[in-house]
Amino acid sequence: MMSKTLTYPHIFDELKAQIKDAGLLDRVPVRGSIEMIAIIVSLIIALTTAPLWHPVLLALFLTLLFTRSVFVSHDILHTQYFKSKSLSKKLSYPFSALILSNSSSWWDFKHNVRHHTYCNIIEKDEDIRALDGAFTHQKGNKPFLKKHKYIIFWGALFFMFPAFIGQSYKYVIKHKHWGELGLMLLHWPLIWGTLLYQIGFSNTLLVALVMNFVLSPWLAFGFITNHLGCETFSEEEAKDFSWMELQMRGSRSLKGGMLVHWFYGGLNTQIEHHLFPKAPRFNLLKVQKMTKDFAQKYDIPYFETTPLMAYVQINNAIKKY
Structure with missing residues (x-):
């Protein structure tokens, strides 16, 4: 392990140069555009042919499209597709708003500005303060939460998507x-108004319920593996770390190949995503291999585990609350 954190910036420059020279930081405007267009076309087809579908199958297909839309919106705002931040915003705002009824401005501030800049810093990063600070060393002391902590935490994951939408509107x-x-x-008449007209109230309600109870845990069980159960720091403690060390110590990557990468939308390579947020999702498995080799070369700790073990670690952290 490196004994002096002051050496980290110089080490990071070396790693970044390797990743850049390999072309893994190059934007992917064509591939990204194809993915966006494919989602939009698929959504239009699903809505216009809704009466031909069984409601549950329609819900599952729409869940797939919504999930991919979340990942695409995330990637666009990180300028993984296009170098221009202005263009990325102009594309992400209507894409996310119309398909998901989600605010890109809220996500850009919450995620790109606060979370990526202050990863796992308790006073700054609200993502790490879940369950009354249960995943930090600044835990709260609310009796009701302590008594029902498992039900509250794991149960809340099945309502993550509507919670995100609520936060978007508030912001x-x-x-x-x-x-x-x-x-x-406009999302509501375009998506749900169309479904209501096409398949009626009861089937639309069934679609909405199935979507929520598949979409919410899909996203939630992906998001929570990123940082919960990892090291957390106060603002004062974080002053001693370089940016590279902060990102690596506060993030967890997951083992697995292309299937895991697809399911988690690239967030399984969380360490790499935090080190290189502009690196396209399609390149992150290659970036991961180079980062792991680099960490091994310089004896830098690299936090990686299986998806199942990540959930065990998260549950163990809840036990300590």
Whole structure:
């Protein structure tokens, strides 16, 4: 292990140069555009042919499209497809708002600005303060949460998507992003109004319920493996770390090949994503191999485990609350 954190920036420059020279930081505008267009076309086909589907199958297909849309929106805002931040925002805002009724401005601030800049810093990164700080060394002391901590934490994962939507609306209204709010509101007649017209109320309700209870845990069980149960730091403690060390110590990558990578939307390579947030998702498995080799060369700790063990580690952290 490196004994002086001051050497980390110089080491990171070496790794970054290797990744860049391999072409793994190059944007993928064509591939990204194809993915976006494929989602939009598939969604239009699903909505226009809705009466031909069994409601449960339709819900599962829409869940697949919504999940991919979440990952695509995330990637666009990281400028993984296009170098221009302005263009990325112009594409992400309507894409996310119309398909998901989700706010890109909220996600950009919460995720790109706060989380990536202050990874696992307790006072700054709200993602790590879940369950009254149960995953930090600044735990709260709420009797009700302590008594029902397992039900509350694991149960809440089945409602993550509507919670995200609620936070989106709260953010855009608070910051008076009326244009984005208008796009988000259009989601309801475009998606759900069409379904209501096509398949009626009871089938639309069934689609909505199935979607939520598949989509929410799919996203949630992916997101929680990224940092929960990893090291956390106070602002004062974080001052002693270089940016590279902070990202690597506060993140967890998951073992697995292409199937795991697809299921988690590339977030399984969380260490690599935090070190190189602009690296396209399609390249992250290659980036991971180079990063692991680099970490081994310099004896830098690399936190990686299986998906199952990640959930065990998270549950063990909850036990300590």
